[in-house]
Amino acid sequence: MGEPGLVIIGAGFGGIGMAIKLKAAGYHDFVILEKADDLGGTWRDNTYPGCACDIPSHMYSYSFELNPDWSRMFAPQQEIWDYLRACADKYAVTPHIRYGKRVTALDYDDARRGWSVTTDDGTTLRTNAVVSAVGALHIPKYPEIAGRTAFRGPAFHSAEWDHSVDLTGKRVAVIGTGASAVQFVPRIAPSAGHLTVFQRTPPWIHPKVDPALSPGLHRILRLPGLARTVRDGLYWLLETRGLGFAADPRLMKPQRKLALDHLRAQVPDPDLRRRLTPDYLIGCKRILYSSDYYPTLTRENVELVTDGTAEIREHSIVDAAGAEHPADVIVYGTGFKVVDALTDQHIVGRDGLKIQDAWRDGVRAYYGIATTGFPNLFFLLGPNTGLGHNSVVFMIESQVRYIVNCLRLLSRTGARALDVKPGAQRAFNRRLRRRLDPLVWNAGCSSWYLDEHGVNRTIWPGFTFEYWARTRKVQPGAYELIF
Template sequence: MKTPLQPDLDAAIIGSGFSGIGMAIKLKQAGITSFVVLEKSNDIGGTWHANTYPGCACDVPSHMYSFSWERNPGWSRMYSGQPEIFSYLKECVAKYGLAPYIRLNTEMTEAAFDEANDCWQVRTADGKSFTTRILVSAMGALSRPAYPHLPGMERFKGMAFHSAEWKHDYDLAGKRVAVIGTGASAIQFVPQIAPKVARLTLFQRTPAWVLPKKDRAIRRLEQAIFRHVPGAIGLFRNVVYWRQESLGVGFVHPKLMKLAEKMALEHLQSQISDSGLRDRLTPRYTIGCKRILISNDYYPALACRNVELVTAGVAEVRENSIVSRDGVEHPVDAIIFGTGFRVTDLLTPVRLLGRAGVDLNDAWKDGAQAHLGVMAAGFPNLFLLLGPNTGLGHNSVVFMVEQQIGYIMKCLRFMRKRGMTAIEVRPEVQARFNDDLQRRLQTTVWATGCKSWYQTEHGKNVTLWPGFTFQYWGRMKKLNVSEYRFTRVASDNPAGEQEGLPIGARTAGSA
């Protein structure tokens, strides 16, 4: 009998944002040091490295948007900006000694599961390849900018870029700027650029519900207490967690959203005095159906004399202008796309080939699905971080990531203890989980009739968790081994013993 292939690595992590860094930390702490983190960009950080537009910040309180095991007492604001979050991730890499495991400028293009050897064959854009027992996708949903199709865009002679690919060397001062989109990114950068440009024309397809941002600087005394008083930062984090968690009630029971809607309307009325502009900024759908935005300076920016809100839509782009559907031509020098990301298109252009060479993109052609958002049937030893239906509208996704990382570690410990080389969720288990999940989604605020980036083009919500995060935490506390198939590659060892441990048996190696 042929001796089974010993893979080059125990694990490979794709992506170095919060998910990838958190996974790497826990692998190393468990003594699994034969792994790599592949990062396509020239630095770690994921979305917090890519998004550097003016005003970029988190819309979840800083103390929750961080690892529970690496609490930061030095956050400067309640809602930290991109530079501070990026710095936090860099500090995590340094503290936990992850730099030797990270390969920058290395993009995975394809991974194929080797059924004979229970491992993944990984290929990168530079033509190299290696094998790994475990593959962890930490690519995230906010990594591929979404561009709308605008007729005539190829004729435009001015500058054009997406907010996630901000052109810092292009001076907007005195320019006529068009912004396409009014989502979570635009609501942050529009107030920053409005005072600098000669004219800003904002093209809005659908108005967003906007609530006040409870932001403020964190005082030095508070930071000192967090640093030196035992338990203080943990207590504060718990308060923030349960405050955010309470917001989930309205998402699960849409009728309870009336209070939030009232607050948003009062916020709009207090900041926009022009009744006509206020009417165009008033949503006609239940609050929460689309992403709720928070801002204190967005509405005042729209009231500036050099800012125009256009709701007629884009008819075409010309060499030096945009024509709206009401026939008005708007001269512009630059176009900035604040049109978000391809959230429901979770893997393209990466190819993940599971059993029988099935591409995960094809398996998900009718909408992505996975058991607990972590494992997909037919794809052994592949783990997903922030996979299908594990996003949130009310609390921190970092909390969700931590539950998933903990669950993956339970799987790896079980495999190591039993000498198993593969784990795979049973198809019927995945189907049952997702049928229940989609049924629950039908009674949430996201099913009240609006079209959002949470949904596929066919209206299926493959993005959000239909409940509270503590419910997800409860599901992830225990590994139910009956939900999975475990296998061990054949060995020519006459005693029938495994040739070394399948996971964590070696020190860090190079592929």
């Protein structure tokens, strides 16, 4: 195979979706570079007990490949992974994937008006365009705790679960109470001898209505139009959750009441309930969904520590109040590097511009897809395109369509590359900040949505249908065409 016309980095929901739509648009000259030995991204890597989607499965899937056979309202990890593999096979994307290819450098060649893509085995591909589909939830984040490397027992991150470690009868310490922890804590507590959960900040939690979906319902959903109707209904139901996010934080009151009622119903002990009650505006951090996390914390063999972690020793963890908690195993449920996932990479654009210099004052892009100074480099789920209320797969599909339209603009004009104009990017980000800064995510809590300056570089501040509408067409005037 010769040099590809386009390189996609990553074979998760973004990369596979991009590849499918490229083929549908008549673009077959591309490769997908995947660092692992299988596709799936987040849903390949996260195999911790209880791993599942927290968006209803009929919405957390491609709009063009509906699945009437999801086993539950919120599909488990293996099922989502299988779905992605089936999509890649059905749409003949699999032959385009090159496994074991971790991209280490992207360099733009001003003379050639194209990109050089270098992988960790020393191979360099020359290509016209690059789509970065590396995702946001793939670089585990570990806490900075004194003595972390001193621990003598097994210690691992939830995204790198060590299934060889038998937790039966062990003293297990879990650090972190985010989206992953609320899923795996209820699964490991019954077999653990003692489970100590270290909570820095309590999450807001809504009940998770997760019924098993019967074979009879699967048959009904196969009737013409039924699965589409269910998806459409779910979409608009989820969009209503965006009212408090995208419009007015005061509209979050019903969501707050739902969370407090859920906590009150599941935790009878007033002291434990007090320690599990957040003191920040709901929605400022990601709202979690679970109906078994709170009951798990009321078990006799489970202890919640809210004093923070001061030090890790060979066989224990010392909290900020000085109490020592023995531990045989530590599980880190401390999330991922999100905002800095892209800024750590070697990406050099026009005139030697490094991505770190372009983003010195904060990560920013035009509709989260293109960044000034980096022609024909497109991001999926780039800056400010994450969501707190609906499915990011919907956002991915909007971005994929936009990128295909950019490629069509190049074909129509005969240009070699396009680069978003600085003025267009500045104007977009001014509008973004004006809309975003007064909203719930900037209500004073610290979260993975924010960068080191406390600025939200992660979340889209509006409804998803707004993003869909604004990215339907490419505005040629926003771009410099490079011939």
